[in-house]
Amino acid sequence: MSGHEATPDVAAFLRALGKRVRVLRIWHDMTQEQVAETAGISRSFISVIEQGTHGVDVVRLVRLAAVFGLSLVELLDGTGADVALRPEQDEGLPS
Numbered sequence: 001m002s003g004h005e006a007t008p009d010v011a012a013f014l015r016a017l018g019k020r021v022r023v024l025r026i027w028h029d030m031t032q033e034q035v036a037e038t039a040g041i042s043r044s045f046i047s048v049i050e051q052g053t054h055g056v057d058v059v060r061l062v063r064l065a066a067v068f069g070l071s072l073v074e075l076l077d078g079t080g081a082d083v084a085l086r087p088e089q090d091e092g093l094p095s
Helices: 009-028 032-039 043-051 056-066 072-077
Strands: none
Touching: 009 043, 009 072, 032 043, 032 056, 043 056, 056 072
């Protein structure tokens, strides 16, 4: 494993975080562009976060949490992402 690959536990966490961010974005009826602009993050990095393939620094996580009206802890542990999606919104979400 190279220094840039995540361990299995970290990889699973990043995938879960990515799905959580996507669910929250959809729940708030926002595009990636809108989240990016509000959080001061590039749209392409929002996409990377949602894919769950790369780590995210704390500053960006705090900004994302604020966009969705959550604390950092709520964003990270999922307690703030307990939202129900309509079936059409759930299409394409990573499992």
